[in-house]
Amino acid sequence: MPSQSYLRPSTALDHLKTYARSDGLAVAELMDSRVHGGLTYNDFLILPGKIDFAAHEVLTESKITRNVVLKTPFMSSPMDTVTEGEMAISMALLGGIGVIHHNQSPSAQAAMVRAVKRHENGFITDPVVLSPSNIVEDVLDVKERLGFSGIPITDTGSLGGKLLGIVTNRDVQFRSPSTLLSDVMTTNLVTAPEGITLLEANDILRDSKKGKLPIVDKEGRLTSLLARSDLLKNQTYPLASKLPESKQLYAAAAVGTRPADRDRLRLLVEAGLDIVVLDSSQGNSIYQIDMIQWIKETYPNLEVIAGNVVTREQAATLIAAGADGLRVGMGSGSICITQEVMAVGRPQATAVYAVAEFASKFGVPVIADGGIGNVGHVVKALALGAGAVMMGGLLAGTTEAPGEYFYHEGKRVKAYRGMGSIEAMEQGKPVPPSAKINGGSSSHKHLNATKTITHENAATSRYFSESSAVKVAQGVSGDVQDKGSVKAFLPYLHAGLQHSFQDMGIHSVRELQEGVKRGRVRFELRTASAQVEGGVHGLHSYTKRLFA
Numbered sequence: 001m002p003s004q005s006y007l008r009p010s011t012a013l014d015h016l017k018t019y020a021r022s023d024g025l026a027v028a029e030l031m032d033s034r035v036h037g038g039l040t041y042n043d044f045l046i047l048p049g050k051i052d053f054a055a056h057e058v059l060t061e062s063k064i065t066r067n068v069v070l071k072t073p074f075m076s077s078p079m080d081t082v083t084e085g086e087m088a089i090s091m092a093l094l095g096g097i098g099v100i101h102h103n104q105s106p107s108a109q110a111a112m113v114r115a116v117k118r119h120e121n122g123f124i125t126d127p128v129v130l131s132p133s134n135i136v137e138d139v140l141d142v143k144e145r146l147g148f149s150g151i152p153i154t155d156t157g158s159l160g161g162k163l164l165g166i167v168t169n170r171d172v173q174f175r176s177p178s179t180l181l182s183d184v185m186t187t188n189l190v191t192a193p194e195g196i197t198l199l200e201a202n203d204i205l206r207d208s209k210k211g212k213l214p215i216v217d218k219e220g221r222l223t224s225l226l227a228r229s230d231l232l233k234n235q236t237y238p239l240a241s242k243l244p245e246s247k248q249l250y251a252a253a254a255v256g257t258r259p260a261d262r263d264r265l266r267l268l269v270e271a272g273l274d275i276v277v278l279d280s281s282q283g284n285s286i287y288q289i290d291m292i293q294w295i296k297e298t299y300p301n302l303e304v305i306a307g308n309v310v311t312r313e314q315a316a317t318l319i320a321a322g323a324d325g326l327r328v329g330m331g332s333g334s335i336c337i338t339q340e341v342m343a344v345g346r347p348q349a350t351a352v353y354a355v356a357e358f359a360s361k362f363g364v365p366v367i368a369d370g371g372i373g374n375v376g377h378v379v380k381a382l383a384l385g386a387g388a389v390m391m392g393g394l395l396a397g398t399t400e401a402p403g404e405y406f407y408h409e410g411k412r413v414k415a416y417r418g419m420g421s422i423e424a425m426e427q428g429k430p431v432p433p434s435a436k437i438n439g440g441s442s443s444h445k446h447l448n449a450t451k452t453i454t455h456e457n458a459a460t461s462r463y464f465s466e467s468s469a470v471k472v473a474q475g476v477s478g479d480v481q482d483k484g485s486v487k488a489f490l491p492y493l494h495a496g497l498q499h500s501f502q503d504m505g506i507h508s509v510r511e512l513q514e515g516v517k518r519g520r521v522r523f524e525l526r527t528a529s530a531q532v533e534g535g536v537h538g539l540h541s542y543t544k545r546l547f548a
C-alpha cells in the first residue's frame with residue numbers, strides 16, 4: 001500500500017477505499033458453489049459499512065410481485081397452523097402480508113379473504129358473543145382465557161344475532177357462577193349503526209363512558225364491536241399494506257394446481273383476492289404451468305406467485321408461463337424433512353441467490369420461503385436478492401396464529417406442523433372423541449377438533465400424494481413457544497432490520513441489492529468456529545430477551 005504522506009487527504013481516502021474494497025467477498029465469489037458448496041444463511045456474514053444516519057430512516061419497502069410493493073418485507077406462510085383470517089389481517093396492518101392456507105373448505109377460505117378485505121381498523125369483527133342462556137361461569141371463563149369481560153349478548157349467542165344486552169365485569173361480580181346471563185346483563189345499551197366511521201364511533205364511545213360499543217345493523221343485529229381499551233392504544237398502522245385506490249388491505253391466499261382449485265379460486269376472487277400463491281413443494285410441473293396460464297387468461301389482474309423453485313431452470317419455466325412472483329425454497333423449512341427423505345432440494349441461501357439473480361433480469365421478484373429463524377436471516381435473504389421473506393415457524397407461536405395455546409413440558413406453546421406431515425395430510429379425517437376430550441399433550445386435538453370434512457385435502461396435493469397408497473411424509477408435527485402478539489413481534493423484526501441496515505451503512509432494500517450487485521456490499525464466509533464465536537458463548541447461564 002502506498003504511503004499516505006505525499007497524498008492530499010481526499011485522494012488518500014480514495015486510495016484507502018480502493019484497497020479496502022478488496023476486503024471480504026463479492027456475492028458471486030461467496031456463492032460460487034463449486035468452491036464453497038451450497039450455503040445456508042448461517043454460513044456467511046455481511047461486512048459493516050459506515051453509519052451516517054439514524055436507523056428509523058431506513059426504508060424497508062420492497063416488491064413481492066411485479067405490481068405489489070409492501071412497506072415491510074414480511075409474509076406469513078400458507079399453513080394451517082400459521083395463517084388464517086386473523087393473521088392475514090394483522091400481517092397486512094403491520095405492512096406485510098399473510099397468505100391464507102387452503103387446507104380447509106373453499107367457502108371457509110373465501111370467508112377469510114372477505115374478512116381481510118372488509119377489515120376496518122379498530123372494529124372487532126369477530127367478537128366473543130354469548131346468549132342469555134349462558135351463565136356467569138362462562139363469562140369468568142372468557143375473562144380467564146382472554147382477559148376481558150365486556151361481552152355482547154345476542155339471541156343466538158353469536159355475531160349476527162339480535163343484540164339483547166351486554167355483560168361486563170361489574171355485572172358478574174359477587175354473583176353465583178350458575179346465574180343466567182339474562183338475569184344480570186345490562187340492557188340499557190348505547191349502540192352505533194353499521195357504516196359509522198371509526199372516528200364517529202370513537203366519539204360515541206368517549207362520550208358514553210362505556211367500555212364497549214356494539215355496532216348494529218338496521219334490524220338491531222350485532223355486526224361488530226368497538227373497545228375503549230383499543231381506543232387507548234395506538235390505532236394507526238402507517239405501514240399497512242393497502243391498495244392505493246380502495247384503501248382496502250391486500251388479501252393473499254394459496255391454492256393448489258388441480259382442476260378443483262379453479263373453482264376454489266373463483267370463490268376467492270369473488271371475495272376480493274388480490275394475490276394468489278400456487279402452493280406446491282416442487283413448482284416446475286405441467287399442472288402449475290397450465291394453472292398459471294389459465295389464471296392469466298381468466299383473471300388478468302390477479303397477481304400470481306408461483307413456486308416453489310430453487311433453480312434457475314425451474315424459475316425460467318414459471319416466468320415463461322406468466323408468474324408475477326416466485327416463491328423460493330425446498331427443504332429449508334423448520335418442519336421440513338424433504339431433503340432428508342427425497343434427497344432433493346437446495347441450501348436456502350444458494351437457492352435464493354440463484355433464483356433471484358436470474359428472475360431479476362425479467363423483473364420478477366422472489367420470496368425467500370422457509371428457514372427464517374431471526375432478523376439476521378431476513379437481512380441476508382434480502383441481500384441475496386429476495387423481495388420478501390416468508391415465515392412459518394417464527395410466527396406460529398403468536399396469538400394471531402390459529403389454534404389454542406397449551407402447556408408442553410412447562411412451556412406455553414402452540415401447535416406447528418408441516419403441510420407435508422402425516423397429520424396435515426390426514427386433516428379432515430374424523431377425530432376420535434377420546435382425542436377431543438382427553439387428547440393428552442397432543443397438539444393436534446386443538447386443530448382437528450375445530451375442522452370439518454368438506455374439502456379435498458390440500459396438503460396431499462402440495463406434495464403430489466393424492467393418488468399414493470402410502471403417504472410419504474415430508475414434514476413433521478410439533479409445537480413452538482409462545483411469542484405474544486404479532487403486533488409486537490413484527491415491529492421488532494422491522495426495527496431489527498432497520499438497525500442491521502444502519503450497521504451496513506445502507507438506507508433501503510433497493511440500495512442493498514444494488515450494492516450487492518455492484519460488489520460494494522461485501523460478504524465473509526463463516527467457519528464452524530466462527531459460528532460458535534458469533535453466538536453467545538462462555539456464560540454459565542443467561543436469559544435471551546429479544547425486544548422490549
Ligand code: IMP
Pocket residue numbers: 077078079308329331332333334335336337338369370371372390391392393394417418419420421474475476
Ligand atoms: P419455516 O418458516 O422455516 O417454519 O418454513 C415454512 C415453510 O416451510 C413454508 O412456507 C413452506 O414453504 C414450507 N413447508 C410447509 N410445510 C412443509 C412440510 O411439511 N415439508 C416441507 N416444507 C414445508
